[in-house]
Amino acid sequence: MNNIRVRVNTDAISEIEGMLEQRFERVGQFVENKAKESCPVDSGILRASVHHEADKTGTVIGTNVEYAISVHEGHGSFSGVPFLRDAVYGNMSEINNLLGGN
Incomplete structure (x- = not known):
């Protein structure tokens, strides 16, 4: 029977x-800034609440303000302003570059 050895370079993985x-942090900060630029402002609470959290698996950009979904998606006769979605989909080329893409 053949012996197979696998060596894992844990330093390289780290x-x-x-x-x-680092790259997900840069993307998170970039998208957070873009979302804040296009976020509608009344009192400024919603815009100030936009934040991101990044780790080695990705980045999450969002807000914890209860009424954010109504502003983003719209409610009743009010048309939404999808500031988070637009911050991502309107900047895919820049995001790709920040991730090291071509």
Whole structure:
């Protein structure tokens, strides 16, 4: 029977994870800034609440303000302003570049 050996370079894995976390952090900050630019402002609470959290697996951009979904998607006769969605889909080229794409 053949012996097969696999050697895992854990230092390289840690380096890759660190690089990914840095890139996801840059993307998160970029998208957060773009979302804040296009977020409608009344009192400023919603815009100030937009934040991101990044780790080695990705980044999450959002808000914890209860009425954010109504502003984003619309409610009743009020048309929504999809500031989070637009911050991502309107900037895919820049996001790709921040992730190291071509």
